[in-house]
Amino acid sequence: xxxxxxxxxxxxxxxxxxxxxxxxxxxxxxxxxxxxxxxxxxxxxxxxxxxxxxxxxxxxxxxxxxxxxxxxxxxxxxxxxxxxxxxxxxxxxxxxxxxxxxxxxxxxxxxxxxxxxxxxxxxxxxxxxxxxxxxxxxxxxxxxxxxxxxxxxxxxxxxxxxxxxxxxxxxxxxxxxxxxxxxxxxxxxxxxxxxxxxxxxxxxxxxxxxxxxxxxxxxxxxxxxxxxxxxxxxxxxxxxxxxxxxxxxxxxxxxxxxxxxxxxxxxxxxxxxxxxxxxxxxxxxxxxxxxxxxxxxxxxxxxxxxxxxxxxxxxxxxxxxxxxxxxxxxxxxxxxxxxxxxxxxxxxxxxxxxxxxxxxxxxxxxxx
Amino acid sequence: xxxxxxxxxxxxxxxxxxxxxxxxxxxxxxxxxxxxxxxxxxxxxxxxxxxxxxxxxxxxxxxxxxxxxxxxxxxxxxxxxxxxxxxxxxxxxxxxxxxxxxxxxxxxxxxxxxxxxxxxxxxxxxxxxxxxxxxxxxxxxxxxxxxxxxxxxxxxxxxxxxxxxxxxxxxxxxxxxxxxxxxxxxxxxxxxxxxxxxxxxxxxxxxxxxxxxxxxxxxxxxxxxxxxxxxxxxxxxxxxxxxxxxxxxxxxxxxxxxxxxxxxxxxxxxxxxxxxxxxxxxxxxxxxxxxxxxxxxxxxxxxxxxxxxxxxxxxxxxxxxxxxxxxxxxxxxxxxxxxxxxxxxxxxxxxxxxxxxxxxxxxxxxxx
Numbered sequence: 001x002x003x004x005x006x007x008x009x010x011x012x013x014x015x016x017x018x019x020x021x022x023x024x025x026x027x028x029x030x031x032x033x034x035x036x037x038x039x040x041x042x043x044x045x046x047x048x049x050x051x052x053x054x055x056x057x058x059x060x061x062x063x064x065x066x067x068x069x070x071x072x073x074x075x076x077x078x079x080x081x082x083x084x085x086x087x088x089x090x091x092x093x094x095x096x097x098x099x100x101x102x103x104x105x106x107x108x109x110x111x112x113x114x115x116x117x118x119x120x121x122x123x124x125x126x127x128x129x130x131x132x133x134x135x136x137x138x139x140x141x142x143x144x145x146x147x148x149x150x151x152x153x154x155x156x157x158x159x160x161x162x163x164x165x166x167x168x169x170x171x172x173x174x175x176x177x178x179x180x181x182x183x184x185x186x187x188x189x190x191x192x193x194x195x196x197x198x199x200x201x202x203x204x205x206x207x208x209x210x211x212x213x214x215x216x217x218x219x220x221x222x223x224x225x226x227x228x229x230x231x232x233x234x235x236x237x238x239x240x241x242x243x244x245x246x247x248x249x250x251x252x253x254x255x256x257x258x259x260x261x262x263x264x265x266x267x268x269x270x271x272x273x274x275x276x277x278x279x280x281x282x283x284x285x286x287x288x289x290x291x292x293x294x295x296x297x298x299x300x301x302x303x304x305x306x307x308x309x310x311x312x313x314x315x316x317x318x319x320x321x322x323x324x325x326x327x328x329x330x331x332x333x334x335x336x337x338x339x340x341x342x343x344x345x346x347x348x349x350x351x352x353x354x355x356x357x358x359x360x361x362x363x364x365x366x367x368x
Numbered sequence: 369x370x371x372x373x374x375x376x377x378x379x380x381x382x383x384x385x386x387x388x389x390x391x392x393x394x395x396x397x398x399x400x401x402x403x404x405x406x407x408x409x410x411x412x413x414x415x416x417x418x419x420x421x422x423x424x425x426x427x428x429x430x431x432x433x434x435x436x437x438x439x440x441x442x443x444x445x446x447x448x449x450x451x452x453x454x455x456x457x458x459x460x461x462x463x464x465x466x467x468x469x470x471x472x473x474x475x476x477x478x479x480x481x482x483x484x485x486x487x488x489x490x491x492x493x494x495x496x497x498x499x500x501x502x503x504x505x506x507x508x509x510x511x512x513x514x515x516x517x518x519x520x521x522x523x524x525x526x527x528x529x530x531x532x533x534x535x536x537x538x539x540x541x542x543x544x545x546x547x548x549x550x551x552x553x554x555x556x557x558x559x560x561x562x563x564x565x566x567x568x569x570x571x572x573x574x575x576x577x578x579x580x581x582x583x584x585x586x587x588x589x590x591x592x593x594x595x596x597x598x599x600x601x602x603x604x605x606x607x608x609x610x611x612x613x614x615x616x617x618x619x620x621x622x623x624x625x626x627x628x629x630x631x632x633x634x635x636x637x638x639x640x641x642x643x644x645x646x647x648x649x650x651x652x653x654x655x656x657x658x659x660x661x662x663x664x665x666x667x668x669x670x671x672x673x674x675x676x677x678x679x680x681x682x683x684x685x686x687x688x689x690x691x692x693x694x695x696x697x698x699x700x701x702x703x704x705x706x707x708x709x710x711x712x713x714x715x716x717x718x719x720x721x722x723x724x725x726x727x728x729x730x731x732x733x734x735x736x
Binding site for chain 1: 405406407408409410411412434435439442443444449450451661662664678679680682683685686687689690692693694695696697
């Protein structure tokens with residue numbers, strides 16, 4: 001895996017870059033659709049390609065529990081399993097273990113947890129989490145981390161941070177140094193600058209291929225989140241990509257791109273789509289509303305995606321109310337296309353040193 | 369609407385024909401996927417086209433209740449509403465009113481029923497049912513009929529038949545004689561030959577563009593069903609298409625084609641697909657079974673559909689267990705493709721006077 005920083009925006013922290021993997025290259029900033037269980041919900045691989053999407057994220061936690069990583073390995077790894085020819089990044093499962101597993105117990109060695117599916121007990125070490133992701137065949141792999149909730153005390157955040165650092169070291173030792181793949185460290189430290197600083201310093205010494213910002217967007221105030229991102233990205237080496245996990249609304253993407261973030265993933269765009277909420281240049285639109293009953297217009301008149309070119313708001317409203325799968329397909333397609341186009345336009349604006357202007361114009365229209 | 373009988377099989381009742389509509393022509397025998405609520409469940413119009421499907425069925429009852437036919441009319445009719453460029457046949461809603469409406473009361477004038485969605489009361493006459501289908505923009509329209517259950521007494525079946533005939537006459541009077549569209553009568557009469565005979569005679573006098581066989585596959589024994597179909601098709605004019613409503617397994621299709629049926633529709637192929645049951649040349653396969661956990665092979669090794677060319681049984685099993693929409697898309701695609709190919713091959717065999725052989729060979733392999 002190779003990251004090339006191609007251009008830095010003149011007046012913001014915005015960066016245009018490119019990541020090359022053995023499953024193709026993609027430009028940053030990038031939004032990576034989430035294929036939690038080995039499928040980007042409701043969308044086919046060909047449709048992702050059609051939208052210009054070249055990298056997706058899959059969840060090691062979910063795939064470890066079902067169908068099991070050995071099955072995926074036997075079936076040729078995630079790319080072959082899913083019929084996806086682009087790049088795949090897998091998360092370590094740390095976030096899921098600490099958020100959706102009904103019970104977890106963590107010690108220096110690793111983390112014990114129960115499956116949210118059947119209550120079965122599992123114990124994973126950072127080395128095993130690496131092994132799982134390697135078996136899945138991911139192009140970019142995340143170290144196992146301990147994600148702190150919000151609010152959290154300094155002491156608690158420090159303990160989680162120390163464990164995260166210790167696990168990062170062990171993962172790096174176990175790492176096979178496969179040049180075709182990338183290993184990312186995860187910056188923790190809650191909302192405490194001294195802890196974030198220490199975490200960055202220690203991780204950078206280990207020289208990861210990229211750095212993720214973990215433990216953010218977990219309920220902290222917007223200003224604190226912004227402060228933490230700005231502080232963290234400014235201390236990270238510019239030669240490595242920065243990945244903000246779990247972020248995915250248009251306004252957050254643009255805000256965080258301006259703070260120097262390169263990579264994003266989020267399940268929200270497809271989740272809200274299935275419920276009938278879509279992004280448009282004029283803000284979010286809830287297609288269930290009675291106002292759209294007889295509306296012959298597209299979801300977003302300024303969008304040229306398959307959904308907007310072929311279907312009316314009236315039809316989409318009907319499909320969503322009638323719980324038709326096609327409705328969820330079409331709204332999911334639109335939302336992913338919208339974000340793919342947004343990050344592409346953001347990169348274009350950064351190239352021309354006009355990101356600030358682009359962001360402000362987008363937000364003016366989006367917040368109407 | 370125009371039907372041309374192109375060839376009759378030498379040794380069975382099998383017929384190869386062609387129906388032309390203002391939304392394109394299609395060959396018979398034909399299987400029409402069901403778009404109950406204005407969408408063939410989980411499948412896009414482009415995918416239907418890709419499979420060679422040129423005609424679908426939509427349910428007037430469902431669309432009348434939601435979103436309402438006036439909305440569809442305002443949005444340009446069903447073709448425009450659904451982004452479907454092929455032909456559309458709508459059923460009259462008779463079957464739904466008598467099967468899924470929680471309460472119905474029928475008299476000479478029409479039928480009173482409650483919506484299965486919200487319990488609201490509705491009253492529809494045959495003329496209104498025609499008007500609704502015209503407003504929906506269907507290419508082929510069905511008269512309102514009264515569908516008898518099974519078992520039913522001769523007297524009950526006779527009463528339903530008389531009402532059906534009376535409604536057929538009224539519908540024919542109200543029919544605008546639009547040459548671009550076709551109006552089909554529905555043969556009722558339960559499992560009584562004298563009633564079926566009388567119904568056919570009366571309907572043929574009215575000279576419909578095609579004839580549907582109603583009130584079958586409602587629980588009667590297989591031999592009785594076969595007898596009724598054979599008896600009815602033999603008394604229908606060969607110059608008109610015969611449509612057997614609600615039939616859709618491979619074995620039934622081939623059986624009924626051999627009895628002279630030209631058109632079929634059924635929700636079963638996509639319904640069982642969403643639950644993980646698929647058709648293969650070697651019979652039905654339940655992909656949920658543990659046996660397929662690590663199976664790298666396609667659903668059906670003898671199938672060349674998109675699903676079979678790109679996805680393993682192991683992956684599809686995982687998607688269905690994980691309730692992923694993509695799993696339902698891929699299995700639905702396969703089942704519809706399977707039937708589209710089956711009727712195409714059936715037509716090919718009829719052309720060569722080899723339908724009997726084709727059917728026997730298919731069944732030998734299918735029943736293995």
